Each structure stands twice: as C-alpha cells, then as structure tokens.
Amino acid sequence: MSNNPLLPLREKITALDKQLLNLLADRRNLSKEVIYTKIAANLPVRDIAREHALLKLLTEQGKAYDLDEIYITRLYQLIIEDSVLMQQKILQKQLNHNSETTAKIAFLGPKGSYSHLAARRYASIHFNQMVECGCQNFTDIFHQVEEGFVDYGILPLENSSSGSINEVYDLLQKTNLHIVAELALPIDHCILAKGQTDLDKIETVYSHPQPFQQCSNFLAQYPHWKIVYCDSTSSAMETVAKLDNPTVAAMGNKDGGELYGLQVLAHNFANQKENITRFIVLSRKPIEVSGQIPAKTTILMKTGQQSGALVDALLVLRKHNIAMTKLESRPIHGNPWEEMFYIDLQGNLGTMDMQQALKELSSITLFMKVLGCYPSDNLLPVA
Amino acid sequence: MSNNPLLPLREKITALDKQLLNLLADRRNLSKEVIYTKIAANLPVRDIAREHALLKLLTEQGKAYDLDEIYITRLYQLIIEDSVLMQQKILQKQLNHNSETTAKIAFLGPKGSYSHLAARRYASIHFNQMVECGCQNFTDIFHQVEEGFVDYGILPLENSSSGSINEVYDLLQKTNLHIVAELALPIDHCILAKGQTDLDKIETVYSHPQPFQQCSNFLAQYPHWKIVYCDSTSSAMETVAKLDNPTVAAMGNKDGGELYGLQVLAHNFANQKENITRFIVLSRKPIEVSGQIPAKTTILMKTGQQSGALVDALLVLRKHNIAMTKLESRPIHGNPWEEMFYIDLQGNLGTMDMQQALKELSSITLFMKVLGCYPSDNLLPVA
Secondary structure, eight states, X not given: OTTOTTHHHHHHHHHXXXXXXXXXXXXXXXXXXXXXXXXXXXXXXXXXHHHHHHHHHHHHHHHHTTOOHHHHHHHHHHHHHHHXXXXXXXXXXXXXXXXXXXXXXXXXXXXXXXXXXXXXXXXXXXXXXXXXXXXXXXXXXXXXHHTTSSSEEEEEEEETTTEEOHHHHHHHHHOOOEEEEEEEEEOOOEEEEESSOOGGGOOEEEEOHHHHHHTHHHXXXXXXXXXXXXXSXXXXXXXXXXXXXTTEEEEEOHHHHHHTTEEEEEXXXXXXXOOEEEEEEEESSOOOOOTTSOEEXXXXXXXXXXXXXXXXXXXXXXXXXXXXXXEEEEXXXXXXXXXXXXXXXXXXXXXXXXXXXXXXXXXXSSEEEEEEEEEOSSXXXXX | OTXXXXXXXXXXXXXXXXXXXXXXXXXXXXXXXXXXXHHHHTOOSOOHHHHHHHHHHHHHXXXXXXXXXXXXXXXXXXXXXXXXXXXXXXXXXXXXXXXXXXXXXXXESSTTSHHHHHHHHHHHHHOSEEEEEEESSHHHHXXXXXXXXXXXXEEEEEETTTEEOHHHHHHHHHOOOEEEEEEEEEOOOEEEEESSOOGGXXXXXXXXXXXXXXXXXXXXXXXXOEEEEOSSHHHHHHHHHXXXXXXXXXXXXXXXXXXXXXXXXXXXXXXXXXXXXXXXXXXXXXOOOOTTXXXXXXXXXXXXXXXXXXXXXXXXXXXXXXXXXXXXXXXXXXOTTEEEEEXXXXXXXXXXXXXXXXXXXXXXXXXXXXXXXXXXXXXXXXX
C-alpha cells in the first residue's frame, strides 16, 4: 500500500478538506453572530431574497471555476439549511428560557430502533443528556408523557415511502399533549448479522413488516430467504445478536446494529432512494415559537360528510393566505357520517391571520383543535 | 437598506463563501489529477474504503468544531459524488475517443419541457454545442435516431413519485437502439404566469396530467381553479405565454418558464418532496464503458407465465453476484401466457460474471436482449 501512486494526491486532498472544514466552522460562527444581530433587530431568520442573491452570485462565480451549477446549488442548499436550523434553535432556546440540561424521553422499542435514534438526535440538539425510556407500544408513550413520568414522547408520524402511521394519528385525537417539535430522519435499511458471514450464507431474515415492504425489490433477489416478522427492527436485531448464527440476519439500521454488535452486509437498497420518516415530539406544555422563524401549526378537525365540507374549510385557509403542507383524513370509528382531518399548516399560531382562520374554521366544522405549533424542520430550499 | 445591521456580517460571509468556492475548485482540480493517475495505474474510480475513511476523519474533526455529523456527511456525499462523476466522464471520453463537439439530440415537446432540460443537461456535460430537435411524441424520437436524423434521443423512463412511463418501455421492446447513458433530473413543478399577477387572481391552470397528479395536495387548496390538460408542460407554458392574461397560469418548470417569459408564482409544492425523473439516452451505436467505473446493464427478457419462471431468472443473477436495481414487468399484448421484464443490473456488460449470467438467462428464458451498458448516474453514497 505504501507505493500507492494516489497517496501524495490524497494527502493534498485531505489537507484541503481540513481547510474546508475550518471554513465551514468559521461560517457557522458568523451565522451565530448573525442570529444575535437578528434577535436584537427583530428580523426574520430566513431572508429568501438574500439566499437567492447569494446562490446566484455563487453559481455565477462557480461557472468561472468550471463548477457545475446544480452541484453548487445543492451544496449551498445544505449549508443554508444548516445555518437556518442553527439560528432557529438559538432563538427558540432563548424564547423558551430553556435551561434544562437533561430530558427524559419516551420512544418505541428497545435500544437501536429508529425511534430511539430519533430521540437521541432530538436530545443531542436540545439537551446535554437524555434519560431513555423505551416503550412497548405507542399507547404507552402517550401514557408516560401524560402521567409526567417523562418530559417528552417521540412518535413516528409518516414515512416517505410507506405513508402515514395511522395508529399515531388516532392516538392524537384523544390526547391533551402538544406537539412541540418535528424531526425528519433519513432511513437506510441494512442487512445486519453477527460475526463472520456474508449475504450468500443468510437463510432467515428478521424485521418489522414495514422494512420488508419498503425493500421488496431487493428481497426479490433472495427468494429463498425465510422472512420472520418482529415487533420492531430493534427486537429483530436483538434476536439476531442472541442467536449468533451465520445464517440469520436482521433488517435494521447501522447505528442500532452497532449497539448489538452486528455488522452491515448490505445497505441502501430500499425501493425508493429517498426514505425519510417524520417524527413528532409531544410534551405536556406547548412551546412558544418565535415569529422570526418558519413555523408549522397542526390542527385536527371534524366535518360532516356532506359534499363540500372540506372544500369550505380549505377556502377559509386560502382566504387567509395559509398554505397547507399535509392533509390526512381518518375515519371515525362507529360514525360513518363524519370525517376527521389532520392538517399541517405553514405559519405561526400567534399570527392574526392564523387566529382568524382558526376561528372561522371552528365555526364551520363540527370540532376543531390545535395539536401544536412548532418550528418547521423541513425548509423550502431556494433555487 | 444601507443601515441594515446585518450588512457587515453578510459581507464577511460572502467573502468566506468565495474562499469556499476556491477550495472546491482546487479540490476538483486535484480530483482531475487523481483520475489521470488512476487511468495510468488502471485503478477503479471509486474506492469505498478511502471514501469511508475520509468521511470518518472529517465527521470526527467536525465534532471538534461543533459541526453536526449528519450535516458533514450529507455535504461530503455531494462533494464525493461530484468528484466521482467528473472522473467517470473523463474516463469515458478517453475510452470512446469522443471528440465530437456538437450533437443533435431529439427530445419530447417544444422548448422548455423537462425532456428539453434533460437534453440540455446531457449536452452540457458531453458536448460544446447541441442541435435541438423537439419531437411531438416518443415514437418520433425513436424514429429520428433510428433513421440517423439525429445522434441521440433522450427519453423519460420513470418518475420517483408517479412511477414508470410504460409507453417508453414498450417502445424499447421494438428498437435496435442502445442505451448509452442515464440521467436523473430533479423536478420542481412551479405555477407560472405572464406579467403582473398573483396566485389569488388565477382562475385557470394548464398542464400535463402528470404534474396535476403529483401536486394534488397543493391543488386541493384551490378548488375553484379550472384545470386544462395539455400534451406537455411546455405546450401549457406556450399557451399561457400567448394568452397573456393575469387569470391563467401553467404548471411547468422554472427554466422552461424563463424561455417563455413567465414568472414563478409558487414552487416546491409537490406531494412528495423528492421528485426525480430518470431519463435514458439512446444511440445507434453502443458505448464502451470502462471497467474502472460503476456501470449499469439494462436487459429485456420474456419468460413463460409458469410460476417460478422469474424466480429462476433472479437466482441466476444472484449466483453470479449481480445486484438488480430495478425490475419492471410489462404485459405482452395479445399474449397472456408470457411476461416481459425490464431489468437494470449493477455491473459492466464486459465482466465474466455478467457474460456468464446473461448466457444462462438466455437459456432459461424465451427471449433475452441487452438494451445497453452505460455509466451509473446514481451513486451509492458512503455513510
């Protein structure tokens, strides 16, 4: 390896990458100064015109260096997103006088589940330490938060390839908890096994039904695999770790697999390349969301089944210029004459427009309730 | 605006971003030196172990600067992808003695269609100049290339939210053309209008049925809009440009809209955030694909309808360690006893494994044909 002809070039690249990291860190620090100035001057975190102008300038300059426009655009969308999310976090922390350093968080499954990773991610952003509370089912998570045994509950709400998680929507109908955050977690299903083995030796695969469904194209190539359904990907990994057999594998995530001492045999094979699960964080107390940041408000409403009831509700939103980012309808058990809708709205609960729209909605629906107002986690990139 | 308190900080950030661009350009030049070394030493373009090691080093170093691991990973996946794709391009150009500077390319629709943008993108990567040949339908594109009127035909094959474009699959059955490239184009549908107007004034929207379907959630907010179907998004934009009326709009793309003098009223509202269309490029002559780069081979095969026929074929692929990235089945008109499959395989047609596998497939299927071998455009990112 010592006479690899690439070594001198690679050393140069690694050195350059260190410089790049330095610049990114400097940029982040400047971005921190920006938010303190914005707080003092009460300016919004996002300034789309500035983002546009910067992107235009950089793609123009990039051309002179033979840097592809799409490449620079995608790169800067990430850089801008990181900067905006950091600024949002600082603003929110200040507004909510959030000085807690430890949080108790309830999530689904034993350690290593996607919910566990989401909880860890949420905690790493907002707290120094997390006390973990793995629950057996969604109902138990609601219960833990409602009874004050934990501070927060984290729940998956929808997945970009398999859709909504109806059970969570149904539980949201009955709770008094508030949504205080959302979190988008990229999902990369892996085939994980214990010890020395390879894909060709595998005979049995353990996992939750959803990963099997999301990876059906990949699985079609291994028609002899015996599929075993488990409660969760983490219980699948736990089982495989215990069995310690070169012919069994689990489908789960890399970080979770590490917790169980499993190695990755294959990954990145889901039918859809982009696979993202959106989680929400529930708390007994709503949070205040700064008017300076992009916010979402989630509501629940019940309409009669008469034709046009939903259209009337949507017209109210449009009249007040409130964009809808998600609409999910759920049947009401035992009551085929009414329909329940979950709606994500772009905007802060505190604005006049939102207040007015919600008031009008209340008057034309059978029931309306605000589930929460929280900082938006998926930013519209400029382009 | 001159007393915007953010100005001094923004000037600093802009200056830093210029440095960042400089570094990215330097990195690209180093990466060019790398490929010439790799060509001389016959080393593969991708070195997953090196990519892993670099990413690990950088995310570790990033932590010291308080840079988020996911952020740095996503950023470097883009940087590595750009580098790999550039290296592939250089290698392919050398291998195919490609010194043409102008290419005639056929695509669907008048100027401004997504196919037009894809053609422009393909041309900008490979040629200095493009002679554009807009066609009325897919059949005509095949015809233009087959008869030698143009050098290349570009065709959409599948969209991440609305699925496969069956008509193109069916035309591929009957052609002698070869797939020489694939291209993934991010799609961002926009509402476009002529002159001074805004969303609230719009009464009629023109577009192809597919964008309407992909943006149904957004459209639900404008139940009073009259929807008019067109052959293509570009003919929709053309119509709206001609009508020059503040109450009409087209759904199409930003770059296309610019060609027709339309402005963007709204964008980034598709039901699915990630919306990508995969195009293929057809030519009369196959290309040679370097063994040093990740390649795809697309085949067409016909099996009997007996149960297990497909499984037997897939087992052949597995035996030779050939991964399948896409499987699409199409009925055969007038013949319910047979089934046609389009399969994308990871790997170069020139390898022993692939040759052996295809030979075995030929012997157990009713019909088998290679549609093309070409450089892979979607790289598996390391993580």
